[in-house]
Amino acid sequence: MVMSPLQFRPSVAAISRAACLALLLAAVLPISGCSDGQASYKHRESFEELAPFAKDYLGEKLDEHFGTPTQPVVWEDLPLRLHAADARVVASTSGSTGLRTLTVTVSDENLAIEPGMEVMFLSGARLGEEEIGWIEEYDAETGVITFETELTGPAPAEGDRVVFGPGAVIQRGRMLYAEHCQHCHGVSGDGNGPTAQYLNPLPRDYRMGVFKFTSTAQPARASRTDLSRIVENGIPGTYMPSFKLLEPDEMSNIIEYVLYLSMRGELEWRMTQFLATDYSQEAVSERIADGESRGEIEEGFAEAIADEGEIAEEWTLRVELITESWQAGQEESSTIYPREPRVEPTPESIARGRLIFLGADAKCATCHGDSGLGDGPQTLAVQPPDPLTGDVHTEPGLFDSWGNEITPRNLRSNIYRGGRRPLDLYRRIHSSIKGTPMPAFGTSLSDQQIWDLVNYVMTMPYEEYSPGVGSDPPGTAELRALLPPPMDPAAEVETPAADTTEAAADTE
């Protein structure tokens, strides 16, 4: 870990930060960051395995578009609420030396518009003007802004886009993140802050764009509501505490910054993967061994990063895809609601749920165990290699997309990480726990079946069962007798229904 305690210091002097950025860019030190102890984003391990020229390219590209933690770049392409407020010009008046007031209609007000805020024009004649306007007075009723000093240069036209406090949400989110989140989740959102080494489960690593507990469909991203629910309530059974005492705008600023880190991290991850095919250190030495010269390889790289080169196009495509998928996740249509109302938790429904839990249609017990203790036979299997993480497994165990070992939930513990409402459990079953081996059953189980399962799962902590008599709760044998027979009776199978416990023993 390359963490220094200085990283927790709130930034104090804007000027030194500016100097720092200049230094950073001039010296082209995309990895090491500034030497004065300022926070810097850390690159993922696979990034460090790229050939030096590929690292330089991607590192600079990320710095150019995201900046550093203390000097974020506000990248308008990202689907984030970046600015304090977004508005359109309706009219303007001029004083003796230049632009004096501006009448606007505000479309998004993420933070209250206040005197002292910067005004930046993002379209029209004033786009790119160096002279900065500052708000002296803002009348919310009339939408009239008075500038502290009159602005020279061209006058804005009606319809020009203007923002107040450009990047203020990200700035403020970053400060709050540093205060509340960073010591576990890390400066880069890699889930590897200084405290992380003491934690199990590990803090979320945002950099794949994956968040576990969502209300959205299986392939969709988390919605902002999902993230704020987690920040507000915490995750029971983990170290993620509740941050209920945050003000609503503080909460939303943190979430924008988390999304910002997630998008930066995912872009780094995807681009690193893409570059690694041909330009990892390993690939380059293999190519040299195959007869290519280093010069040829670097020439090819230069072509690929030039306009319309394949790497340049991949960057553009990635930004588009990340943007589109996060936008789609925010749409109401991505949120999963039960198609049918909850089935009454009658004894019959609970019994049906238990059958599904033990049965072949859902195979819940394969991971969660017959009695739901999270000890199913899959926990004793050795996993095949994972091409995404590059991990090769030799020991038994289940792993999540981040490459961390993970256990199926003990359903008798009465702790539900993604929330304990019936709706939360419905969504876990319907749409999976993203980034984990828990799959989505929305495509294979009916709503009634999912509700039966929810009803059963909710009774499991209270189900009678005595440790020491095997992990089967009473009545399991009777239930098993009700299960459908195996598909092919001709095959050499003794009692497939009893496979789970035997398989466990066998894998050992």
Place this chain on the structure above:
Amino acid sequence: MRHQPFFAAIVVATCLGCGGESERGSSKVILPEQEAPAETATTETPVANSTPATTTTPAADPMPMETTPAETAAPAETTTTASGPSGALPRLYGRITVEGAAPELAPIAAGAAAAACNVAIIANEAVVVGPDGGLANCIIYLKAVPDGVEIPPAHADPLVVDQKSCQFVPHVSFARVGQLVDYHNSDAFAHNVRSSPFRNPGFSTTAGPGGSIPFTYEQSESRATQIKCDIHTFMTGWHMVLDHPWCGITDENGNFEISGLPEGELEFVAWHEKKGYIERSFTLQIDAASDIERNYEVAASELAD
């Protein structure tokens, strides 16, 4: 914030580009609800060829060649190695063989775990070697289509990847961008499909007994994509997803064929799941009459566990 110079620079170029108005149409990928295509598709798909998992020899792998371009006739319809290439010129064909004794990989599941899948043993299909030493399931593909080449449209038929007796059938397959992939479950119990592509969004969804998961890949992949089942974690399969039809997968005799190639200087890749790159890149000058044979030998030691 008062009078602090604003130090979050706007990337002006991108502002200009989007002008603040850019409406990016949402192209969210949502898995459709279960649909019928499986019923009609299974009858005319490669799946019907053989029944691999019930035998103990791994050589009975079904033919993956059906997933190559439409004009490609499956060259290994028979069991001999003599059947030559038959597709249209220009063409690249060849044979990939194992040098030395084929490694015997331990089954990926046996005993109770296999019995749960109604079979005695589940062979490891990571290395499938034919009787004459041909190495099946190698993927040979055109890396990128040169500018100006017209790309034939994708198959209208879905690619069916079956989950049968806890094996993905075919173990290695080729899907076109935009082609419907129908992950079918022929078993009497639930399977899950977790697809972990590098460039496409991944997914992890369950198919109940007889169920299906329709999915369409929207981006070309630069490497093969792994699919696996989280319920039976020993199950793995592979896809190559490309935005063009020029891909061949070696059959049980190690033969492959890519026909109807475009003309020009083309860069190819040859890959196998255990070996990794057989050849990371090779460039061929293709003209209308090209009929190029390219054979490889892979050392058996590189395929061992």
